[in-house]
Amino acid sequence: MPYEPPPELATLSLAQIAELVESRKLPPLDSWSPADQGDSEMRIAADGRWFHQGGEIRRPAMVRAFASLLTRDPEGQHWLVTPVQKLSIAVEDAAxxxxxxxxxxxxxxxxxxxxxxxxxxxxxxxxxxxxxxxxxxxxxxxxxxxxxxxxxxxxxxxxxxxxxxxxxxxxxxxxxxxxxx
Structure with a gap:
């Protein structure tokens, strides 16, 4: 099923925005505790672009998928978390x-x-x-x-x-x- 981005903010009421936020199904990262840790070889630049092994990730759907797996620990380290793996990701400013x-x-x-x-x-x-x-x-x-x-x-x-x-x-x-x- 192709990804359909939400409409422009200016066209939405607060109730519609709240409904879209509520309907987004995000992975249950808080319930995952993978033992396997490593480095994703990924970086999020200060301008919001995502890179893997030096090359830019240009597919918005891939960035959106990775972003749904993103967490930051109390020390400020960002991680991509799945049920079986926790991979560090470098973030220059904000994710x-x-x-x-x-x-x-x-x-x-x-x-x-x-x-x-x-x-x-x-x-x-x-x-x-x-x-x-x-x-x-x-x-x-x-x-x-x-x-x-x-x-x-x-x-x-x-x-x-x-x-x-x-x-x-x-x-x-x-x-x-x-x-x-």
Missing amino acids: FIAVDVRQDGDALAFRLNTDDLVIAGPDHPIHVRGDADNPAIYLSVRHGTEARLNRSTWAQLAEIALAGDGTSVSSQGQSFPLLPA
């Missing part, structure tokens, strides 16, 4: 890139470079690194992984903040500052 955001009431919905949809809130907080001159904004995705907002998504989020108090955004009752502490 995902947030490429679009949409505000619907008190919710912010993000689209990632893998077509995943994430609604910011207590389970998916937004946080800032860097300094006031060079802030970097991240969204928690799943299993410890993060998405860095690209420039246009950062600008969209800044517009949302400027329509409010100018320094923060809120989603699902949670407030997120957009300036480094």
